[in-house]
Amino acid sequence: xxxxxxxxxxxxxxxxxxxxxxxxxxxxxxxxxxxxxxxxxxxxxxxxxxxxxxxxxxxxxxxxxxxxxxxxxxxxxxxxxxxxxxxxxxxxxxxxxxxxxxxxxxxxxxxxxxxxxxxxxxxxxxxxxxxxxxxxxxxxxxxxxxxxxxxxxxxxxxxxxxxxxxxxxxxxxxxxxxxxxxxxxxxxxxxxxxxxxxxxxxxxxxxxxxxxxxxxxxxxxxxxxxxxxxxxxxxxxxxxxxxxxxxxxxxxxxxxxxxxxxxxxxxxxxxxxxxxxxx
Amino acid sequence: xxxxxxxxxxxxxxxxxxxxxxxxxxxxxxxxxxxxxxxxxxxxxxxxxxxxxxxxxxxxxxxxxxxxxxxxxxxxxxxxxxxxxxxxxxxxxxxxxxxxxxxxxxxxxxxxxxxxxxxxxxxxxxxxxxxxxxxxxxxxxxxxxxxxxxxxxxxxxxxxxxxxxxxxxxxxxxxxxxxxxxxxxxxxxxxxxxxxxxxxxxxxxxxxxxxxxxxxxxxxxxxxxxxxxxxxxxxxxxxxxxxxxxxxxxxxxxxxxxxxxxxxxxxxxxxxxxxxxxxxxxxxxxxxxxxxxxxxxxxxxxxxxxxxxxxxxxxxxxxxxxxxxxxxxxxxxxxxxxxxxxxxxxx
Amino acid sequence: xxxxxxxxxxxxxxxxxxxxxxxxxxxxxxxxxxxxxxxxxxxxxxxxxxxxxxxxxxxxxxxxxxxxxxxxxxxxxxxxxxxxxxxxxxxxxxxxxxxxxxxxxxxxxxxxxxxxxxxxxxxxxxxxxxxxxxxxxxxxxxxxxxxxxxxxxxxxxxxxxxxxxxxxxxxxxxxxxxxxxxxxxxxxxxxxxxxxxxxxxxxxxxxxxxxxxxxxxxxxxxxxxxxxxxxxxxxxxxxxxxxxxxxxxxxxxxxxxxxxxxxxxxxxxxxxxxxxxxxxxxxxxxxx
Numbered sequence: 065x066x067x068x069x070x071x072x073x074x075x076x077x078x079x080x081x082x083x084x085x086x087x088x089x090x091x092x093x094x095x096x097x098x099x100x101x102x103x104x105x106x107x108x109x110x111x112x113x114x115x116x117x118x119x120x121x122x123x124x125x126x127x128x129x130x131x132x133x134x135x136x137x138x139x140x141x142x143x144x145x146x147x148x149x150x151x152x153x154x155x156x157x158x159x160x161x162x163x164x165x166x167x168x169x170x171x172x173x174x175x176x177x178x179x180x181x182x183x184x185x186x187x188x189x190x191x192x193x194x195x196x197x198x199x200x201x202x203x204x205x206x207x208x209x210x211x212x213x214x215x216x217x218x219x220x221x222x223x224x225x226x227x228x229x230x231x232x233x234x235x236x237x238x239x240x241x242x243x244x245x246x247x248x249x250x251x252x253x254x255x256x257x258x259x260x261x262x263x264x265x266x267x268x269x270x271x272x273x274x275x276x277x278x279x280x281x282x283x284x285x286x287x288x289x290x291x292x293x294x295x296x297x298x299x300x301x302x303x304x305x306x307x308x309x310x311x312x313x314x315x316x317x318x319x320x321x322x323x324x325x326x327x328x329x330x331x332x333x334x335x336x337x338x339x340x341x342x343x
Numbered sequence: 344x345x346x347x348x349x350x351x352x353x354x355x356x357x358x359x360x361x362x363x364x365x366x367x368x369x370x371x372x373x374x375x376x377x378x379x380x381x382x383x384x385x386x387x388x389x390x391x392x393x394x395x396x397x398x399x400x401x402x403x404x405x406x407x408x409x410x411x412x413x414x415x416x417x418x419x420x421x422x423x424x425x426x427x428x429x430x431x432x433x434x435x436x437x438x439x440x441x442x443x444x445x446x447x448x449x450x451x452x453x454x455x456x457x458x459x460x461x462x463x464x465x466x467x468x469x470x471x472x473x474x475x476x477x478x479x480x481x482x483x484x485x486x487x488x489x490x491x492x493x494x495x496x497x498x499x500x501x502x503x504x505x506x507x508x509x510x511x512x513x514x515x516x517x518x519x520x521x522x523x524x525x526x527x528x529x530x531x532x533x534x535x536x537x538x539x540x541x542x543x544x545x546x547x548x549x550x551x552x553x554x555x556x557x558x559x560x561x562x563x564x565x566x567x568x569x570x571x572x573x574x575x576x577x578x579x580x581x582x583x584x585x586x587x588x589x590x591x592x593x594x595x596x597x598x599x600x601x602x603x604x605x606x607x608x609x610x611x612x613x614x615x616x617x618x619x620x621x622x623x624x625x626x627x628x629x630x631x632x633x634x635x636x637x638x639x640x641x642x643x644x645x646x647x648x649x650x651x652x653x654x655x656x657x658x659x660x661x662x663x664x665x666x667x668x669x670x671x672x673x674x675x676x677x678x679x680x681x682x683x684x685x686x687x688x689x690x
Numbered sequence: 691x692x693x694x695x696x697x698x699x700x701x702x703x704x705x706x707x708x709x710x711x712x713x714x715x716x717x718x719x720x721x722x723x724x725x726x727x728x729x730x731x732x733x734x735x736x737x738x739x740x741x742x743x744x745x746x747x748x749x750x751x752x753x754x755x756x757x758x759x760x761x762x763x764x765x766x767x768x769x770x771x772x773x774x775x776x777x778x779x780x781x782x783x784x785x786x787x788x789x790x791x792x793x794x795x796x797x798x799x800x801x802x803x804x805x806x807x808x809x810x811x812x813x814x815x816x817x818x819x820x821x822x823x824x825x826x827x828x829x830x831x832x833x834x835x836x837x838x839x840x841x842x843x844x845x846x847x848x849x850x851x852x853x854x855x856x857x858x859x860x861x862x863x864x865x866x867x868x869x870x871x872x873x874x875x876x877x878x879x880x881x882x883x884x885x886x887x888x889x890x891x892x893x894x895x896x897x898x899x900x901x902x903x904x905x906x907x908x909x910x911x912x913x914x915x916x917x918x919x920x921x922x923x924x925x926x927x928x929x930x931x932x933x934x935x936x937x938x939x940x941x942x943x944x945x946x947x948x949x950x951x952x953x954x955x956x957x958x959x960x961x962x963x964x965x966x967x968x969x970x971x972x973x974x975x976x977x978x
Contacts, residue, residue, distance in 0.1 A: 082784070092814075160718055161715045167718075173719060181911075185918040186919070194737065238429075240416065241394075278943070297925075
């Protein structure tokens with residue numbers, strides 16, 4: 065009995081520094097968001113007069129760096145959703161082709177795809193920037209969307225392939241005998257059975273695109289095409305910028321991924337962990 | 344309703360040959376069973392008929408039309424898989440109606456087809472359930488229902504009862520047989536269980552290592568097996584077989600003379616086969632010793648040792664023997680089978 | 691009617707040409723193949739082609755910050771990644787305990803990974819601001835002393851970048867190692883407990899042998915990815931002070947911003963001796 069109590073106590077004692085370490089920077093964002101300028105720069109741990117005024121300033125686009133806030137957050141959303149949807153489409157088709165249709169060279173494509181992850185992302189960004197220039201896509205939102213698809217698709221294909229390999233071959237055979245064409249098999253049998261994995265992948269690609277900074281910074285520069293991440297980066301340029309506004313905007317920017325992560329955490333975690341056990 | 348004709352069918356997987364020139368005529372409405380041990384090629388043959396495997400050589404014709412180049416869906420066949428292969432995300436009704444939905448039939452026609460099949464198989468209470476909510480036997484019936492809805496020319500069964508427990512298997516056997524008598528659709532049924540073959544088939548093709556060992560009606564295979572393989576494969580418990588030499592009109596083996604009405608050449612090396620129910624234990628015959636007595640209720644299975652060979656004897660009713668008893672084994676000469684010792688073929 | 695056939699030559703010729711199913715297979719894999727060709731293969735080839743001039747490398751090595759950057763990068767890989775994985779190994783053991791409250795802690799624990807870098811890393815940057823950051827304010831309140839000028843000292847700056855990197859990527863790898871732990875059959879632990887093994891022995895003889903391969907491959911993969919961690923350095927220190935905390939990832943981008951594409955590409959090529967052995971190890975392991 066006493067041993068059990070000690071063990072629980074140890075676990076709780078461990079949890080405290082873990083939570084402190086994890087949440088401190090996040091709490092700090094929140095702290096600044098609800099502080100006035102003076103209060104923020106006084107180094108207090110909790111503002112004297114917590115205020116929501118910062119959010120008002122942001123939503124009314126009243127500050128120099130925030131003039132295009134709504135356009136920019138819309139860009140972030142547009143890019144994230146487009147990247148998620150296209151990754152899903154491309155990956156689902158490719159995984160179906162490799163796993164069920166057993167296309168020739170499927171495994172080679174799969175391995176090549178995974179090779180993308182052996183190039184550190186920051187290194188791939190530079191030639192990608194030049195290539196997008198040559199394709200004439202710089203400053204076009206599609207360049208970032210396609211870059212995100214490139215980065216998310218290999219993982220997506222891999223997860224979907226693993227999941228679909230678990231489906232018995234007899235299902236496809238029964239469908240063939242029932243008279244299904246490849247497209248009918250894809251639409252009526254494969255996609256419904258892949259739904260949990262599809263949700264995991266779509267969420268992953270969406271978050272990846274929303275959270276992205278470097279590629280967005282390189283590929284998009286026009287005030288009105290940049291996503292919110294790049295706009296936030298601009299803030300840091302001036303020395304006397306209103307940091308509390310930056311943090312408040314950052315909080316607004318961080319809330320959607322936090323919420324989506326929370327809503328879909330089970331799908332995402334299982335998507336990640338099946339991968340680990342395979343490796 | 345249709346005939347099925349396999350003409351000189353060859354199949355290789357890469358460089359491995361699995362079927363060596365199979366020819367088989369199945370008449371319209373017949374229940375043909377392909378039976379044999381694992382790896383004999385029976386499933387491969389069935390899958391080639393279904394269009395799930397390519398045909399390396401030869402032709403297959405359904406209803407006198409060669410189907411080699413036709414996709415599965417154009418062959419007008421339906422298949423019941425060993426693992427049922429039901430779509431897990433669809434209800435029983437949707438599973439059964441899937442083929443009609445793919446053909447873009449009207450909702451009414453689909454409902455009619457599904458209801459009709461459900462009635463035949465007593466599946467009406469389960470129509471809105473999902474496969475995971477059903478027992479093995481119910482799932483198997485849904486798989487059959489899916490096949491019936493298609494109203495095909497040929498039914499294909501690939502070891503459908505292997506995943507069921509023994510009691511359920513017996514019940515489903517009669518159901519399938521009754522279904523065939525009702526619908527009269529040509530059926531090709533693959534199994535490794537010779538009891539299923541014997542009880543259900545109009546004719547049986549016994550296969551081994553890519554060849555047909557014998558083709559015929561069940562009792563014909565039982566009473567007159569064409570070779571040792573068929574003799575020992577068909578019938579449970581298996582036929583007793585041992586080696587001996589034919590002299591005068593009996594076989595010398597195990598230090599005794601075994602009577603036989605069948606004749607071989609004088610001095611020929613033969614294998615003597617006798618089924619367990621054609622041996623009796625009594626006062627006259629070849630001396631032996633009882634090893635094990637297994638009472639099964641209506642019959643009793645007795646293992647008797649003669650020299651180095653153990654014989655299985657099947658007697659009706661109860662037997663009053665005990666292990667260690669000395670008895671005399673009397674074979675019925677008219678039911679003895681003689682096979683050539685080297686080729687295994689019936690003499 | 692029929693009999694056992696006399697084998698003769700096969701009659702039907704094999705089907706030629708692509709069937710519908712194979713055609714669709716090619717059609718459905720085509721979109722990804724196009725993406726790969728256009729956005730991976732072409733850029734990488736083009737980049738390598740841009741890096742072909744030997745003069746770029748002469749210029750690069752002559753730049754005084756290059757050598758420092760390489761050292762920073764190696765330190766980053768050696769210290770940050772390994773420290774991170776030791777922590778991940780330890781914390782994964784914490785999180786596999788089955789308690790409801792621990793599950794809630796793990797949900798919060800994954801937040802750094804799920805939320806974007808910009809606000810969080812800026813947040814850390816502000817926390818360490820020497821004048822008005824909370825860290826120095828608390829130090830002052832407790833000790834009446836001025837805290838150090840954190841980000842202006844190149845060594846502390848690099849160290850804080852490493853900490854930021856760990857803060858951001860630790861949750862992901864902890865999760866991976868947790869999955870690895872959960873894959874170990876419970877019976878092995880039960881057998882060890884019956885045999886009287888202590889906690890350390892259980893780790894050494896049951897957990898570690900099963901986890902070892904995953905740990906190593908994850909570490910290697912993480913090293914490859916950490917080479918590309920631009921955010922942790924750039925958003926925290928900007929590479930400063932005086933370009934002393936750059937790593938190869940941020941250095942390359944710096945050259946791009948100065949429109950010196952050849953130097954940027956040369957930087958990447960110089961990172962190859964670090965990347966390629968790691969990639970080689972990964973491929974050797976994965977092909978087993």
